[in-house]
Amino acid sequence: MNKNSELENEYDAIVVGTGISGGWAAKELCENGLKTLVLERGRMVKHIQDYPTANMDPWDFPNGGEPTRETRERMPKQNRTGFVTKEYRKHFFVDDLKHPYNEKRRFDWIRGYQVGGRSLTWGRQSYRLSDLDFEANKKEGIAVDWPVRYKDIAPWYDKVEEFIGVSGENLGLEHFPDQKLLKPMNLNCVEEHLKSKIAENFDDGRVLTIGRTAHITEGTKPGMGRSSCQYRDRCMRGCPFGAYFSSNSSTLPTAEATGNMTLRPNSIVHEVIYDDKTKKATGVRVIDAETKESHVYNAKVIFLCASAMASAAILLQSKSERFPNGLGNDSGELGCNIMDHHFHVGARAIVDGFEDKINKGRRANGIYIPRFRNLGGKTDVKEFKRGYGYQGSAGRRGDSEAVAEMKYGPQLKEAILKPGQWQMTLSAFGETLPDHNNRMYLDYDKLDEWGLPTITFDADFGENELAMRKDMEEQAIKMLEAAGYKNVKGFNEVESRAMGLGIHEMGTARMGHDPKTSVLNKYNQIHACTNVYVTDGSFMTSSACHNPSLGYMAFTARAANHAAEELKKNNA
Incomplete structure (x- = not known):
């Protein structure tokens, strides 16, 4: 009986996490014929069936969906965003009291523990890194060099984009690579006006375009009946049309269709088991989130896709005689070099005219102005390194939106029917330089309810980011004034x-x-334990200035196919 039990826990591959990266790892490994166990620490979420608020309106919620006092008390750190704890989406984010962490310096760790992870709630902006990004560290002598270049990843970007569906406009910019795109969503009249004024008034290569977003705008894509965007802008509740990419509507169903996937939710992976004799990982230790029973699952290859912080925590807990400070931590860099994009900086303006125009539908996307700083020549500045891009949009706000008193009483009907002035907002997102001192570590004196150490964060933005922010604000003001x-x-x-x-x-x-000086090699393998791959945000050597999730998917697809080839050669 014990032998049978052990055999039932034997797989070709194990994937930890079901979000953006985990879904892609599962799909690629299963399609390569590997019997794959997919472990998720959170609950099961089934596409459509488990999107309870997807078709509800504001009046279906108490207080229009604003967080209740109980929600704010149980989700104080999630509530710092100002938007994830709305009553119609809070179920896709964690209870901070049940899942605590610690802050030496403030860190806002926003998490979603369920099958699909944050692929259900991500912002869906999808951009490629370029060689400007891959070469920056080496050229500037900062941190370490990326072990890959754009040509290594470009075919995998192609593969991912063709599968998930990304809409947008190609611009032919070397530092902002063209992509495999579906037809773009439309700019509105004010955004078109700003686009033309930027082109007229600036000669440093800045250009306004529609965001490149993982929404189907034509045809269908693989998965659970995925069809075109319906312009409801209720994406963070789960999309019943599968119009935007998520693991639940796309990669996980594709993996399941192969017959090679076993999905196990409520499974908290806390250790990768290392064999000192073979110098390979043999499996993972798991705690059942509901029963708190312990399990061991074995496999020839392991993919950690639990998120940058969670995967690092698993590796730090994976101690052995060979790795006393955590699996793969020969460099001492595990848990260090935390990066995030800095934002909440830019400018707003009122736009006169266009009174005869109004938006139709709720476009779940905005404009994008690609990076135009430190590209060479007149774009270079001395005050800071790297650069930033802008996101934003134009719209008409009614007075009832701006004046609380007008939400009630006899003026309500008139206020709703009469749109307000056009407004334009430009909000910048800037690159953050890697810094060894920006780190997370484990606190064994503060355990969670499963007896596991909690994470402590000690990270913040640096002088380069603060200097960049001044320019982010100034240039946003200049562009709006020039218009x-x-x-x-x-x-x-x-x-x-x-x-x-x-x-x-x-x-x-x-x-x-x-x-x-690093944890992973060019194929996302741990240097000293090559049958363990890490393909979530953990692997990033620098941050670039735009949304990174498309890169996670491309690197994951590449790593999973590499793992499958290595297994075929008996190298794993």
Whole structure:
């Protein structure tokens, strides 16, 4: 009986996590014929069936869906975003009291523990890194060099984009690579006006385009009946149309269709088991989240896709005689070099005219202005390294939106029917430099309810980011003023900003050439334990300035196919 039990726990591959990266690892490994166990620490979420608020309206919620006192008390750190704890989406984010962490310096760790992870709630902006990003560390002597270049990843970007569906416009910019895109969503009249004014008034290569977003705008894509975006902008509740990419609607169903996937929710992986004799990992230790029973699952290859912080925590807990400080931590860099994009800086303006125009539908996307700083020549500045891009949108706000008293009483009907002035907002997202001192570590004196150590964060933005923020605000103001807009006001919310709110955590197990200064090699393998791959945000060697999730998917697909080939050669 024991032998049978052990055999039931034997797989070709184990994937830890079901979000953006985990879904792709599961799909690629299963399609390569590997019997794959997929472990998720959170509950099961089934596509459509488990999106309870997807079709509800504001009046279906007490207080219009604003967080209740109980929600704010149980989710105080999640509530720092200002948007994830709304009553119609809070079920996709964690209870902070049940899942605590510690802060030496403030860190806003926004998490979703369920099958699909944050692929159900991500912002869906999808951009490629370029060689400007891959080469920056080496050229500037910062941190370590990426062990890959754009040509290594480009085919995998192609593969991912063709599968998930990304809409947008190609611009032919070397530092902002063209992509495999579906037809773009439309700019509105004010955004088109700003686009033309930027082109007229600036000669440093800046250009306004529609965001490149993982929404189907034509045809269908693989998965659970995925169809075109319905312009409801209720994406963070789960999309019943599968119009935006998520693991639940796309990669996990594709993996399941192969017959090679076993999915086990409520499974908290806390250790990768290392064999000192074979110098390989043999499996993982798991605690059942509901019963608290312990299990061991074995496999030839293991993919950690639990998120940058969670994967690093698992590796730090995976101690052995060979790795007393955590699996793969020969360099001492595991848990270090935390990066996130800094934002909450830019400008807003009132736009006169266009009174005969109004938006139709709720476009779940905005504009994008790609990086135009430090590209060479007249774009270079001395005050800071790297650069930033802008996201934003234009719209008409009714007075009932701006004046609380007008939400009630006899003026309500008139206020709803009469749109307000056009407004334009530009909000910048900036690159963060890697810094060894920005780190997370484990606190064994503060355990969670499963007896596991909690994470402590000690990270913040540095002088380069603070200097960059000044330019982010100034250039946003200049562009809005050059367009002739009124009441232009900059904003730079430095005091309320901390790492984490960008929800783009990166860097805790960075890639590199040298095992002495990095955790992973060019294929996302742990240098000294090559049958363990880490393909979530952990591997990022630098952050670039735009949304990173598309890169996680491309690197994961590449790593999973590499693992399958290694198994075929009996190298894993």
